[in-house]
Amino acid sequence: MSQSLDPPKRVSVSIRPSGETVEGSSVTLTCSSDGNPPVKIYTWFKGSTSVGEGKTYSIPNIRSEDSGEYTCQSRNDHGERRSTAVKINVLCKLLIIIIFILSVSDPPKRVSVSIRPSGETVEGSSVTLTCSSDGNPPVKIYTWFKGSTSVGEGKTYSIPNIRSEDSGEYTCQSRNDHGERRSTAVKINVLYPPKRVSVSIRPSGETVEGSSVNLTCSSDGNPPVKNYNWFKGSTRVRGGKTYRIPNIRPEDSGEYICQSQNDRGERKSTVVKINVLSVMETHLCRTTPGLKKVEPHL
DSSP states (O other): OOOOOEEEEEEEEEEESOSOEETTOOEEEEEEEEEESOOOEEEEEETTEEEEESSEEEESSOOGGGOEEEEEEEEETTEEEEOOOEEEOEEOHHHHHHHHHHHOOEEEEEEEEEEESOSOEETTSOEEEEEEEEEESOOOEEEEEETTEEEEESSEEEESSOOGGGOEEEEEEEEETTEEEEOOOEEEOEEEEEEEEEEEEESOSOEETTOOEEEEEEEEEESOOOEEEEEETTEEEEESSEEEESSOOGGGOEEEEEEEEETTEEEEOOOEEEOEEOHHHHHHHTSOTTOOOOOOOO
16 A cells, blocks of 8 residues: 655644743754655744744844744645744843842831931920831831820821820831731830929828928929929928928918929929917817916906
């Protein structure tokens, strides 16, 4: 039985290495086909231009201009046939680097907080905290904490008319699709003049002539109170946190005030009143009820 003779058929092209083709690499195209008699000639085309012959076609150190559609034409004594086109898309190295950078995803990093205005924070002023961080994908949510308590959200956190109770440590937590990270704490120390100035008297109760009395001043302030001044009426009588009156006399009776002072200002306490009972008054108060006063005879 005679064997049938025909032109090439099932012409195909394979590429090695497979996958992405990166600028500077080497690529080999291999042509396969059936035919009887066997294929004698392989011709390679880029588009419509012949670029080489042979069963394989190699492109060492491939460049972006080598991108395009390649076909293999197989020929024997009975005819010829072309493969379907295979497309080579050469990626430049810079593009690969950019793709790599964009493909790297991580949680936020380098989370930091800035305070405006910088410098001292004075009660009654306005303060703005701003959170900054890197992350890929970008940060979606910013959460602010005072200590362990959540106090707000957003890239910035503003405190208008700041008060002493706003003093504390603040952190910003940044979150994206890959995780979260907190900043280191920033401390806000609100400065304010003395307040809640009060005076205590020891001993409490009646003040008897000849006894000793201690007046003690207490107040809150930041920075701490430096100076205490005592006034009887409008007259300054002493300095210091405590004012001691040993062997008190009736003339020491009156209204006393403590003035507290720090670098931010000063404030006075409310008035405390001392009423000194003379020894005679005390004696009369303690006389037995019903006792009559005897008038002397002249």
